[in-house]
Amino acid sequence: MSTTTRTKLRVLISGAGIAGPCLAFWLARTRHDISITIVERSPDRRATGQSIDIRGPAIDIIKKMKLEEQIRALDTTETGTELIDASGKAFAKFGKGEAFTANYEVLRAELAGLFLDATEKLDNVSYRYGDSVTSLEQTEKEVHVTFASGATETFDMIAGADGSSSPTRPMILDAKTLEGSYNFLGQYIAFFTIPKGPTDTKIWKWFNTTKGRCLMLRPHRNNETMGAYMCITMPKHGVHDPAVEAALKGGASAQKRLLREYFANGGWEAQRILDGMDQSDDFYMSRAAHVKLPKWTNGRGVLLGDAAFATFGVGTSLAIDAGYVLAGELSKISDPSEVPQALERYEEVFRGLYKVMGGGIPGYPQFAFPQTATGIWILSSLMWAISKTKVYKLLPKDTEGVGWEPPQYDWVDV
Template sequence: MSATKLKFLISGAGIAGPCLAYWLSRTRLNAAITIIERSSVPRVTGQSIDIRGPGIEIVKRMNLEEAVRARNTTEEATVILDSSGKPFALFKGGDTFTAEYEILRADLAGLFMETTESLSNVKYVYGDSIKSLDQREKNVNVTFDGGSSATFDLVVAADGGTSRTRDMILDEHITKNSYDFLGQYIAFFSIPSRPTDPKMWQWYNRPKGLCIMLRPHRNPATVGAYLCITTPAHGQQDPAVEAALDKGVEAQKRICHEYLGNLGWEAKRVLEGMDAAEDFYMSRAAQVKLPKWTNGRALVLGDAAHATFGVGTTLAIESAYILAGELSKIQSSEDVPRALERFEEVYRPLYTKSEDGPPFFPQGAFPQTSWALWLRDSLLWFVSKTKLYKLLPADDESGFELPSYDWVDIR
């Protein structure tokens, strides 16, 4: 590798972006890495997420396994509740719902940031975002919303499923119909815990696709609350919820009261806690599927490339690792486009094992009618009692062996 310094820009300081910065720092490239984040401060909110399959091995190679375990949400199992709030199906941790490595999104993102922000070749910039891109043969000219501009050898959009940068990088025929709204809205926030709260993911459904969930936190003072409003089909929007999303947090809290106020179980407690919550966030559940992730010297990564329910975090970690590994092979800036093509060739086969997500989700898991809910509950009861879920492949049975690259020790 020549002494010429390469300039890399990563948009998004969530999971994929900082993970990529870490692995780029462990290459022999002479790289200056800038991570730009639209939020003015590091995000401290986020739902419970998990790491599975090859993602676990990558975290181990980052020497972060113990740190991740130390930040575990303490969730021991998942319990499904009936209409009166009594449990009827139990799935122990590590089986299906509750993974061995459960962590809050903010905790994992914070851990990756802590690991990279002290590195001399990594710089974080908050409160700004990409306004436009101009790809040339030898570089990419970037203009920022803050008014500045700069030139980079590589631009990575790791700014989430609703990425604005995605359409700047990929052609319209590539991105067309890539964003699939799953027909579900999810609000999540923290509420005060009670001594009687179990260390379990409690799942309480009612007809019309409505659901309240509670999940434990590492911080014993709070639990995570999740409110779900599900429409009958993928792509079907709820006009009232869409209007609330446009109007802001207070309107979103009002719509949650309207839809879930009389749901039963812990609805009163949860909604009272929601009113006082400072970390409330509501969004649409969606999947992103693209036939191509790269274009010249730019690409999309993580949820911006392949948001997938249940495995999005793992895909973000895996793709960051393999992208950095393929870039580690380049000899000069001229090799960047080919490295991105190799990344697609190597990573696409692993991604395709997980790209479709759970079947019939979310409508099958959040039924609209009482009869459909009874059918779902009967199936869950049977699977729980017979432990048929034990026949599912374990996380380490994906059949994919992570590539080995020439990493440098940065400890």
């Protein structure tokens, strides 16, 4: 594309989490005369979310975004991970940047907020909270969209970046493509903030008990609070707990009642965590899922982030990578008629990274959250041995072992 070309392009992004604002960040840096609308069904910025990490090529991309220092300033200050027994004694320890705690650890809401801050101030980016896409119709030249508010608008393309349970996914892809794409991992996770106690440190503490239950405490950057995590893991992928499913439909109060029942006499600091849960104002509970699709694009519609490839441990990194590549391929077009081809190129380029990072961990989460006391003993013995021998040091570091580098594109400053 000529450096003097100014292609008019109207883009709709569904979802203001990680992938959507990252895409907007880079789209605003193309040479197009671009208008970007981001619609988010939440009435305002989401304040909830667990600790997440950034790995692989995504580290290079945040450096290109000139946000590395700000992200480091948001680091949770977690210095490592300890697997503990019911008395709180650690039997396996891992340092920062080794097996569990990454070199870049940040709360999801704070990372999303950083990307929002970087894009909300731009003249060609508009956020709409409290609304969502209810239907869309593609033609050869445009995408006609109807919103929950009743408004109807036309765009040159739509990007679904609205999470693993994406409501736009079935609007963009057909039923055959979607078949078997959403895979429930058999795990439910609740996370919330509780007051920091006198024995809490900057270490991520992980305690397993029977029936796939787990309690975790992870440090926050401040010295007043900790992140609490409560996990319920089923014996197999795809197996649901009817009581938990009912609680998920019943809202936060029903979910808290269920957790009190499931974790009564749960060991370690269960009582303290449950009491803190009742006082928390950021409680959130969800299912863990892996999304795997044979196709991410259709005409003028495209998926990215968890809507396209939710993957445990690397979902945030893949979302950052995808936003960069998608915007980069769109930067090459000279006319809106070329959007479908650009989306196809995005998929072709990004599949190379996804093949390396997007497969998930075989057997996870079941092997890490045993159902029985015997299973816990076996896992504990294995983790003790790994910790003592330090064989994990042979694994690739956060920035190594991927064999994929972000392509170079023609960006401008804004």
